[in-house]
Amino acid sequence: MAKLGVFDVSVRYGKVPALNDVSLHLNEGERMFISGPNGAGKSSLLRAISGAVATSHGRIEMDGTILTGRPPEAIARQGLSMVPEGREIFGSMTVEENLRVGTGIRRDRSAIESDIAEIYDAFPILGQRRNASAGALSGGQQQMLAIGRALMTNPKLMMVDEPSLGLAPNIVDQVYDTLVALQQERGLTLLIVEQSSARAARVGGRMVLLRGGAIVDQGDAREFAEKDLLKDAYFGGAKTEDA
Amino acid sequence: MGTVAQLFFDAVSLGGIYAMAALGIALIFGVMNLVNFAHGEYIAFCVFALIVPSTDAVAVMFLGKAPALVLIPALLILGALMAMTSEYVVFRHFRRADPVAMMIASFALGFVIQNGLLAIYGSRPKAISLWPSLNTPIHVAGADVPLLQLIVIIATLLVVSGLALLLKKTRIGLEMRAAAENFTMARMLGVRANVVITGAFALSGALAAAVAMIMVTQTGVADVRMGGSIMLVAFIATVIGGMGSLPGAVAAGFLIGAVSVLLQAFLPLDARPFRDAFLYTLVIVCLLLRPQGLFASPNSKPRV
Ligand SMILES: Nc1ncnc2c1ncn2[C@@H]1O[C@H](COP(=O)(O)OP(=O)(O)O)[C@@H](O)[C@H]1O
Ligand SMILES: [Mg+2]
Numbered sequence: 435m436a437k438l439g440v441f442d443v444s445v446r447y448g449k450v451p452a453l454n455d456v457s458l459h460l461n462e463g464e465r466m467f468i469s470g471p472n473g474a475g476k477s478s479l480l481r482a483i484s485g486a487v488a489t490s491h492g493r494i495e496m497d498g499t500i501l502t503g504r505p506p507e508a509i510a511r512q513g514l515s516m517v518p519e520g521r522e523i524f525g526s527m528t529v530e531e532n533l534r535v536g537t538g539i540r541r542d543r544s545a546i547e548s549d550i551a552e553i554y555d556a557f558p559i560l561g562q563r564r565n566a567s568a569g570a571l572s573g574g575q576q577q578m579l580a581i582g583r584a585l586m587t588n589p590k591l592m593m594v595d596e597p598s599l600g601l602a603p604n605i606v607d608q609v610y611d612t613l614v615a616l617q618q619e620r621g622l623t624l625l626i627v628e629q630s631s632a633r634a635a636r637v638g639g640r641m642v643l644l645r646g647g648a649i650v651d652q653g654d655a656r657e658f659a660e661k662d663l664l665k666d667a668y669f670g671g672a673k674t675e676d677a
Numbered sequence: 678m679g680t681v682a683q684l685f686f687d688a689v690s691l692g693g694i695y696a697m698a699a700l701g702i703a704l705i706f707g708v709m710n711l712v713n714f715a716h717g718e719y720i721a722f723c724v725f726a727l728i729v730p731s732t733d734a735v736a737v738m739f740l741g742k743a744p745a746l747v748l749i750p751a752l753l754i755l756g757a758l759m760a761m762t763s764e765y766v767v768f769r770h771f772r773r774a775d776p777v778a779m780m781i782a783s784f785a786l787g788f789v790i791q792n793g794l795l796a797i798y799g800s801r802p803k804a805i806s807l808w809p810s811l812n813t814p815i816h817v818a819g820a821d822v823p824l825l826q827l828i829v830i831i832a833t834l835l836v837v838s839g840l841a842l843l844l845k846k847t848r849i850g851l852e853m854r855a856a857a858e859n860f861t862m863a864r865m866l867g868v869r870a871n872v873v874i875t876g877a878f879a880l881s882g883a884l885a886a887a888v889a890m891i892m893v894t895q896t897g898v899a900d901v902r903m904g905g906s907i908m909l910v911a912f913i914a915t916v917i918g919g920m921g922s923l924p925g926a927v928a929a930g931f932l933i934g935a936v937s938v939l940l941q942a943f944l945p946l947d948a949r950p951f952r953d954a955f956l957y958t959l960v961i962v963c964l965l966l967r968p969q970g971l972f973a974s975p976n977s978k979p980r981v
Pocket of ligand 2: 478519
């Protein structure tokens with residue numbers, strides 16, 4: 435049984451369609467990248483899975499349970515956690531309070547403190563600033579906090595929307611190293627929105643290309659990186675970015 | 678010296694009532710972007726719960742007969758229940774609706790409560806005497822201060838610090854703060870929308886009950902329309918404080934109380950009947966200068 439199954443899902447904002455009949459499947463412990471230009475519907479797909487926006491068509495399942503139509507808090511209880519685009523840190527709260535928001539759904543109360551310690555281990559800067567206002571953190575630190583906060587719900591499936599957005603390349607490296615390490619430790623299933631195929635290829639995993647709200651291509655991230663390299667060679671280095 | 682102290686006590690006790698009423702509105706606005714115009718009617722409802730239903734001019738105590746130790750918690754719970762019920766019966770169905778639709782629903786609810794009270798108690802204001810001994814003046818810092826004023830000040834401090842503690846130290850408080858800042862994100866972290874919103878209504882209703890007890894003791898009158906004027910001031914305080922900001926609501930409540938007492942004291946006699954016109958002119962000036970509210974933090978982005 436697939437960890438996550440998305441069947442013919444469509445999303446519209448009012449009359450504007452953002453996603454048209456998208457289907458994809460993730461196996462337990464797998465890592466998948468969603469790529470595509472701005473406005474392709476990547477964030478809408480993640481929001482639909484997390485219950486933050488309603489689907490207008492289709493069905494979403496996790497571990498065989500239907501998520502469609504259920505509120506975000508119920509989906510979070512099912513073991514799905516989200517690191518949204520722009521991180522959406524609670525800026526008026528402290529770093530540690532941010533980490534604790536998601537612990538209300540856990541039954542293993544005793545493990546919460548050790549999990550927080552673990553996150554401070556992985557991101558020492560968060561530990562140092564645990565009582566500081568989260569709004570005062572740098573972009574990279576906020577990204578780490580958003581990841582830590584999502585982990586505190588003890589998820590089985592984590593979705594991360596454009597973790598590299600607005601971060602320096604070396605910080606992006608650090609974020610991905612941590613994500614991969616966490617995935618191995620916890621057997622997480624990861625669904626990541628990443629525009630750079632070169633980045634995705636280096637991290638490794640399957641890749642789905644969205645355009646205009648539909649899946650136009652899928653395969654191994656490395657194939658996409660090679661195709662993009664070829665395109666760059668023909669059309670000039672517009673996309674050299676961090677390759 | 679005596680008059681300065683007198684002014685101070687007047688300002689702080691009036692401001693305290695405004696602050697509590699404003700908090701009741703800001704709490705709900707924070708979690709569901711609703712300006713609950715029925716809040717004033719929760720206050721009136723709590724006042725009338727004190728007396729026996731009748732259309733007589735002098736009220737006979739009903740709940741009001743109970744000793745303070747029973748009466749205070751009972752009325753706080755009643756206010757909370759009233760607010761929670763209105764959320765369950767009315768506002769829950771408007772969650773996905775336009776904020777304007779929700780606001781209109783709150784007006785409608787206010788009318789329903791007010792007319793319910795009119796039907797049961799009649800429209801004539803009633804003399805009501807709750808804890809009359811609290812109006813005996815006592816001598817503080819050269820001023821004759823009614824005991825009630827001191828109690829109002831202490832009660833406000835207790836309520837505000839209690840609320841701050843609740844928000845800062847408890848699980849539901851943490852969830853309410855997260856939801857006030859970013860409701861969808863909080864829900865994606867498992868925070869239950871129903872729990873947070875019901876909690877906000879319960880606190881808001883309890884605050885309305887606290888305001889009701891203070892107003893009744895101070896004025897000695899139960900009037901079906903009493904909620905309207907306090908609601909107006911409280912609403913203005915939440916706007917000036919920065920919509921949804923709890924510290925802002927408290928600060929603006931005290932500010933309006935202080936300005937209103939100062940205007941009353943220092944305006945020329947001929948101008949005093951127009952005190953409220955002066956007050957609201959100042960409010961307009963405030964809003965022109967700082968539309969986001971006097972106490973909104975500079976980096977707080979507008980809510981959508
Ligand atoms: N809240 C919204 N209201 C209306 N339209 C939206 C909203 N969010 C996204 N859209 C539109 O939906 C489409 C897909 O957006 P999005 O999912 O954010 O794409 P991506 O994440 O790939 O950049 C775009 O055309 C965007 O303009
Ligand atoms: Mg996006």
